[in-house]
Amino acid sequence: MIKAVESAAPSREERLKAGIAFCGTCAKLQNSLNQKDGGCLNAANRSFSQTYGCQFTLSLGILNTIRNAVVIMHGPIGCGFCSTANVGMGKAYKQLRDPSASGLVWLSSNLDETDVISGGEKKLKEVIFYADKEFRPETIIVASSCVPALIGDDIDSILDDLQNQVTAELVPVVCEGFKTKLMATAYDAVYNGILKKLTKYPNREEHLTETDLEKQEREYQIKRTVNVFNVGSMSRADELEIERLLTALDLNVNFLPCYSASEDFSYALEAALNVSICGTHDDYYLKYINENFHIPYLIDTIPIGRKNTDRWILKIAERFGLEKEAQALIKKENEILEESLVPFRNNLRGKRVFVSGGEVRIIATAEVVQDLQMELVGLKGHHIDQFVKPVFESLKDVDDIYINIATQHPFEQVNIVNRLKPDVIIIHTGSGNITAKHGLPVFPLYGPSYNYLGYSGTYEIARRLNRIMKNSQFNKNLSKYRALPYKKEWYEKEPFAYIKEK
Ligand code: SF4
Structure with missing residues (x-):
């Protein structure tokens, strides 16, 4: 029996014990993630707030x-x-x-x-x-x-x-x-509406003349079909890269919810596996579909950077008994990518990087930063919850790296950046207006027209980062003529002075 959909999705503070006010090292954050009650992660309050x-x-x-x-x-x-x-x-x-x-x-x-x-x-x-x-x-x-x-x-x-x-x-x-206060509750709110009205089996015509062979073929195709739950920050080029990798394993791929038509949510019920691109987005929907329409799901890491793309593909392959094929694909892709990254590493090695944006994407991007032999100096995430855990496994030696959890709140970020003195800032697209005035090169954490995901995405990150690092004159000019909007007294204060610990 299909369970009725609740009238509205609960807030993520309540449902996931997610938080938006954390300051400390990655070691402290990971320690909290491993505690049953989330340690000091489920905090949301500041004595002064700028924007949510x-x-x-x-x-x-x-x-x-x-x-x-x-x-x-x-x-x-x-x-x-x-x-x-x-x-x-x-x-x-x-x-x-x-x-x-x-x-x-x-x-x-x-x-x-x-x-x-x-x-x-x-x-x-x-x-x-x-x-x-x-x-x-x-x-x-x-x-x-x-x-x-x-x-x-x-x-x-x-x-x-x-x-x-x-x-x-x-x-x-x-x-x-x-x-x-947790903006990411929006994903659940949207899925709540989709579940209420658009999630129903497709109204297909009866196959009165279907032979046994045709029936077997149809059922076989469903058993090889994967729904990949994309995100608005993914480009069409990202989808093509993900499709290339999964079809290499002889799987069929659908993308939703972004850029779908309403009937796609019905056809998506004819699939063998639902796979989330990013854990932050889909658990509310995928759990309901699993409980009521019996489609298993996978929420693990995000396919950004080599380690996380390897892991993501392997996790999917395991569900279909395709581990050997996936290993061969991963080996080949890594060989090609490794060779293509060498010239970029030579230019980028040792450059200090600060990464800011969605929790899962920043940690996966930090792995790319490490792969390019750049130095990760700090992180800032919009919010924090359990879905970041598998992505953290791809990073090395980050125990002492500072991480700030704050939705927007650029005043905290400018203070941190002023202390850490990075050479480049990688930041969520659209949040760079104040950041741009630091005078540093600014690299967008995603772009709806860039390829960022998969192996080709890693190459594109390296290529574009290399280009931006070569010429930051635009940002230098901005900092010359447009001052940051904060008083010098703020830079002398602790960046996390206003966070109230849980
Ligand atoms: S913009 Fe958002 S917070 Fe402001 S009134 Fe509209 S719905 Fe409410």
Whole structure:
């Protein structure tokens, strides 16, 4: 029997005991990770805070990639500001997966002060009817922000009542920003909506004339099919690299949730294994699918850098009894890559690197840094939870390296960077505006148009890092004419002075 999906995903502070306020060495962090109660990791408070992420905006980052859908932001117009940046790029990236895909269509119910008193239901209905008639999408996704949550709009019931009056499938995503300080809760909120409405067996025609051989062939293909759960930070080039490696093992590959159409979530139920690219993203969904649709899943490391790509491929191969084939593939890929990295190592060796961004991606990138014989001097992660553990195994000699856990909070980062004096900063794309003013070369931790994953991704990281390190004149000019926005007294204080230990 299929279990009913809960009305909303719980916050990750609650569900995973994840934290966003940690300071200390990697040894201290790993020690906490090994404790049953998470040691000092489940902390979230500072006596002064600068910026947090909002799960509503991160949810939109994922939802805006869904094909043949209109996204309605149920809330004040300002909540959806981030979608303006998604429009052009989103269309191009969708068309890389489906050339006939149309660009992002987003609407807002535009709640105001009056609606806070009288309720937002009327405006939401109007905008749903408008979206259905005007755009005729397959899916209308309603993402609800803080205001509907505050005034008690019951999105699920409103959408259920409207469902038989519109053509599109209505999907509620309950993702109000104030519910959590842990922005990554957004992944669960989006999956909660997908589970409620889009996760159902495909409506296939009966194979009345199917022969035994055809049936066996169909079942064989399902037994060799892997769903890879991508992330918005992956490029199409990353997907092609992952597909190249898995098809070399004679496996079929689907990618979702980003850039999928709604029916892809149904077809994904015909697979032998669900594989997460990054542990931070998918456990909420994959566990539900495993319990209710009996598809096993794999959440381990991320295929960034040689060690982690080797490990990721081997873990998948083990599930299909393909270890020997995987070992041969890994050997060949490593031989080619090793040779191609030599000239870059000669230029990059010994350069000091600070890495900042998502927990899993920064640790895997740190392994690439070590592989290139650069010196890792510090790390900063958006949040921390148990999913980082397997990735840590790829690093060596990091016990004394400092790691700061903070969603955004650039004031802590500038203080740390000022002390550590790296030669280059590798940072989450979009978080580099203040960082750029350090005058150091800045390398984006990912790029939706770059290859970063797999063996070819490791080569690309080395190649692009090498190029950026050769000429940092742009950042030098920025630091000359644009000062960092902090007083000198702040640099004299401890960078973690405002963190309240759990
Ligand atoms: S925190 Fe709430 S009000 Fe602010 S942007 Fe996010 S959803 Fe909107």
